Amino acid sequence: MTSRPPGFGSTVGETPPAAGGWREGDPNGRRRWFRGALPGLPFRIAYETWGTPAADRSNAVLVLHALTGDSHVAGPAEPGHPTPGWWDGLVGPGRALDPARWFIVAPNVLGGCQGTTGPWATAPDGRPWGARFPRLTVRDQVAAEVQLADALGIDAWAAVLGGSMGGMRALEWAVSEPDRVRALLVLAAPAASTAENIALASAQLHAIRLDPVRGLGVARRIAHVSYRSEPELDARFGRAVQDDGRFAVESYLDHHADKLVRRFDPASYVTLTEAMNSHDVGRGRGGVRAALRRVTARTVVAGIDSDRLYPLRRQAEIADAVPGAGDLRVVTSPHGHDAFLIEVDQVSKLVDDVLGTG
Ligand SMILES: CC(=O)SCCNC(=O)CCNC(=O)[C@H](O)C(C)(C)COP(=O)(O)OP(=O)(O)OC[C@H]1O[C@@H](n2cnc3c(N)ncnc32)[C@H](O)[C@@H]1OP(=O)(O)O
Numbered sequence: 001m002t003s004r005p006p007g008f009g010s011t012v013g014e015t016p017p018a019a020g021g022w023r024e025g026d027p028n029g030r031r032r033w034f035r036g037a038l039p040g041l042p043f044r045i046a047y048e049t050w051g052t053p054a055a056d057r058s059n060a061v062l063v064l065h066a067l068t069g070d071s072h073v074a075g076p077a078e079p080g081h082p083t084p085g086w087w088d089g090l091v092g093p094g095r096a097l098d099p100a101r102w103f104i105v106a107p108n109v110l111g112g113c114q115g116t117t118g119p120w121a122t123a124p125d126g127r128p129w130g131a132r133f134p135r136l137t138v139r140d141q142v143a144a145e146v147q148l149a150d151a152l153g154i155d156a157w158a159a160v161l162g163g164s165m166g167g168m169r170a171l172e173w174a175v176s177e178p179d180r181v182r183a184l185l186v187l188a189a190p191a192a193s194t195a196e197n198i199a200l201a202s203a204q205l206h207a208i209r210l211d212p213v214r215g216l217g218v219a220r221r222i223a224h225v226s227y228r229s230e231p232e233l234d235a236r237f238g239r240a241v242q243d244d245g246r247f248a249v250e251s252y253l254d255h256h257a258d259k260l261v262r263r264f265d266p267a268s269y270v271t272l273t274e275a276m277n278s279h280d281v282g283r284g285r286g287g288v289r290a291a292l293r294r295v296t297a298r299t300v301v302a303g304i305d306s307d308r309l310y311p312l313r314r315q316a317e318i319a320d321a322v323p324g325a326g327d328l329r330v331v332t333s334p335h336g337h338d339a340f341l342i343e344v345d346q347v348s349k350l351v352d353d354v355l356g357t358g
């Protein structure tokens with residue numbers, strides 16, 4: 001964790017949280033908070049759980065969300081939370097994550113804006129953190145989640161599951177805390193963010209620094225193109241033009257931008273994007289391959305055949321280096337990176353295999 005360079009984010013973090021943000025309160029009666037501290041950063045983590053912990057906590061599964069996700073893995077849209085659970089189809093009786101068997105824990109990431117401490121929150125001096133919020137790494141985020149596990153009495157997770165940014169944290173958990181992760185699913189995530197990932201993020205960060213609110217919309221448009229595949233966009237929208245004169249694909253991106261701006265904090269988006277840029281499990285550990293050899297979890301690594309953000313070779317690298325990981329698993333989908341949210345049947349099968357319930 002480092003403080004920001006002088007001048008960083010002069011326009012970032014001064015915006016009030018967007019109206020309707022799911023930052024406070026307990027709208028679904030399941031959200032809980034844990035208070036912890038990293039050096040210079042007292043924090044709270046909002047989390048939701050499903051199911052009942054076994055006396056020895058041996059049935060605990062950690063589910064980690066992606067960039068704009070949160071603790072609401074399952075359940076309907078709610079007041080203040082305009083989207084249903086992001087893996088709603090995976091949680092429930094008879095589903096891959098059955099609360100009758102598993103104690104499912106889903107925290108909102110450190111630096112996020114859906115209940116957990118982020119730049120939107122109040123600093124110890126009583127003023128909003130804003131642009132003073134420390135720069136976080138994925139390792140800091142996992143360190144905070146380790147404190148949550150300690151508080152819940154979970155010595156080792158039966159499984160840690162994550163897609164995209166959640167997959168980065170899942171992998172970091174398995175590398176930094178190998179004794180505490182018995183099984184691991186890394187889905188559509190890399191061992192380290194690549195030059196292209198950082199380049200795409202750079203354009204998004206510049207947009208937000210120019211104008212936090214409109215910039216967040218631009219950032220989402222840039223990002224969303226990378227979340228879908230070129231053939232899909234072509235097949236769905238082609239060159240169609242709407243009555244209002246916009247290309248249909250422009251209108252589609254406008255829609256996703258508007259939705260995100262209404263529910264997400266620009267400064268959190270910056271914090272989380274910078275954390276993803278920091279992601280490199282090999283840093284200070286002798287490189288990626290050496291770091292991945294630390295993993296002792298029963299591991300399933302999966303990618304999506306149409307993912308252009310984290311192409312399959314990024315997951316092949318992980319599957320190749322993690323001891324006993326076996327072959328890379330491939331989710332077949334036209335939808336690109338977002339398939340980790342969309343292809344519920346295929347992802348359920350992966351979760352079954354990780355949990356040994358398939
Ligand atoms: C990790 C996380 O979990 S984040 C939380 C969930 N994720 C998000 O909200 C991220 C943003 N959304 C997405 O990434 C995707 O919508 C997913 C992955 C959730 C779902 O993907 P899909 O089912 O393929 O939805 P798709 O991307 O086609 O978007 C559908 C929306 O676009 C709208 N849309 C489609 N075509 C157009 C168009 N030409 N003009 C305007 N809007 C359009 C639809 O009306 C629909 O709107 P709604 O979501 O408000 O109902």
Ligand SMILES: N[C@@H](CCO)C(=O)O
Pocket residue numbers: 066067068069163164165227338
């Ligand atoms: N749609 C996903 C993509 C990033 O993985 C999100 O918004 O979190």
